Amino acid sequence: MTNKIGIVTGGGDCPGLNAVIRAIVKTATLNGWECFGIHGGFDGLLTPVQVMPLATKDMDGLLIRGGTILGTANSGKFSAKTGHGEPRQVDQNILNQAKINFEALGLAALVAIGGDGTLTIAQQMFEMGFAVVGVPKTIDNDLDATQTTFGFDTAVACAVDALDRLHSTAQSHNRVMVLEVMGRYAGWIAAYAGLAGGADVILIPEIKFNHDAIQRKIQAREAEGKHFTIVIMAEGVTLEGQGFVTSNKTGTDREARLGGIGHLVAEEIENRSKKETRCVVLGHLQRGGQPTQWDRQLCTRFGVHAFQLIAREQFGFMVALKENGTMGPVTLKDAINKIRRVDPAGDLVMTARALGISFGD
Numbered sequence: 001m002t003n004k005i006g007i008v009t010g011g012g013d014c015p016g017l018n019a020v021i022r023a024i025v026k027t028a029t030l031n032g033w034e035c036f037g038i039h040g041g042f043d044g045l046l047t048p049v050q051v052m053p054l055a056t057k058d059m060d061g062l063l064i065r066g067g068t069i070l071g072t073a074n075s076g077k078f079s080a081k082t083g084h085g086e087p088r089q090v091d092q093n094i095l096n097q098a099k100i101n102f103e104a105l106g107l108a109a110l111v112a113i114g115g116d117g118t119l120t121i122a123q124q125m126f127e128m129g130f131a132v133v134g135v136p137k138t139i140d141n142d143l144d145a146t147q148t149t150f151g152f153d154t155a156v157a158c159a160v161d162a163l164d165r166l167h168s169t170a171q172s173h174n175r176v177m178v179l180e181v182m183g184r185y186a187g188w189i190a191a192y193a194g195l196a197g198g199a200d201v202i203l204i205p206e207i208k209f210n211h212d213a214i215q216r217k218i219q220a221r222e223a224e225g226k227h228f229t230i231v232i233m234a235e236g237v238t239l240e241g242q243g244f245v246t247s248n249k250t251g252t253d254r255e256a257r258l259g260g261i262g263h264l265v266a267e268e269i270e271n272r273s274k275k276e277t278r279c280v281v282l283g284h285l286q287r288g289g290q291p292t293q294w295d296r297q298l299c300t301r302f303g304v305h306a307f308q309l310i311a312r313e314q315f316g317f318m319v320a321l322k323e324n325g326t327m328g329p330v331t332l333k334d335a336i337n338k339i340r341r342v343d344p345a346g347d348l349v350m351t352a353r354a355l356g357i358s359f360g361d
């Protein structure tokens with residue numbers, strides 16, 4: 001085995017990717033390994049390869065820098081998900097070309113940093129002989145195999161900041177303010193931010209909502225003399241009898257792009273309540289900026305443990321945060337295609353309900 005590690009970031013970017021890269025490079029270098037960054041997602045392994053050496057001196061400032069210095073992609077030749085999360089086999093010719101280039105570069109192992117789609121690609125590569133390990137990233141926090149993914153905490157912090165700001169303007173104008181947040185088919189960002197940001201209504205894909213219930217909450221607040229209401233909702237929420245709201249057609253090489261449901265819900269709230277209602281779609285602000293302290297330490301631990309998996313030649317695994325707070329490996333096979341969603345009967349929802357927060361049901 002050579003002592004060269006390739007690092008690739010895949011899927012949507014999020015705060016903390018650079019912190020993981022930094023942790024891998026620093027610990028690998030201390031142990032006598034060389035690191036190389038694959039540029040632009042897995043496509044960087046196709047001819048002509050786009051690879052850059054990564055030394056410890058290049059890591060300055062990366063702990064706090066948002067995005068990824070390597071670039072990333074969530075569509076194209078290496079897309080392993082399509083539609084609403086349906087798995088897709090990457091073309092064998094593409095995988096073969098990547099393998100030939102990987103070997104020509106003299107790389108001994110590859111660290112794939114990404115969410116379900118990226119880790120599914122990693123598993124397909126592992127099955128054809130790549131020495132690969134994974135690191136779980138996504139603001140959606142929807143991977144079942146780890147207690148949490150990195151990027152999620154930062155996204156929640158961004159959504160809470162938005163709710164704080166919306167509170168004062170909602171109160172000043174006696175309005176209903178609707179905040180649409182990301183999360184795909186899981187309501188983690190909406191639920192955590194809603195609780196931390198004092199939302200009155202939280203709408204998540206895991207709980208079917210109806211407009212009568214939202215109106216009841218608004219009326220109850222009016223009766224208490226509270227003439228404003230804050231609604232937070234996940235982009236993956238569906239209206240009764242309708243499908244997901246998407247902002248483009250689904251391609252064969254990418255997942256459907258969710259978004260836009262917030263405006264529809266806000267319109268209906270205004271029609272029914274006769275209260276002025278505004279909608280804010282938080283969008284990619286949730287994916288930008290510096291990672292929180294929680295994400296920084298999580299990324300650092302993930303990065304170090306990913307290197308240790310390589311040093312032990314434990315390939316085909318992903319590092320995961322276990323229930324007891326320790327780090328441990330899970331097989332990529334077990335980690336993929338298992339989406340973790342908010343438990344409607346779990347503590348998070350029960351706590352919110354105990355405060356009188358409505359889930360629109």
Ligand code: F6P
Nearest residue numbers: 012074138139140182183184258
């Ligand atoms: O998976 C992360 C995520 O930010 C989702 O929450 C969101 O639905 C999607 O990616 C947005 O993707 P894009 O960057 O292609 O708009």
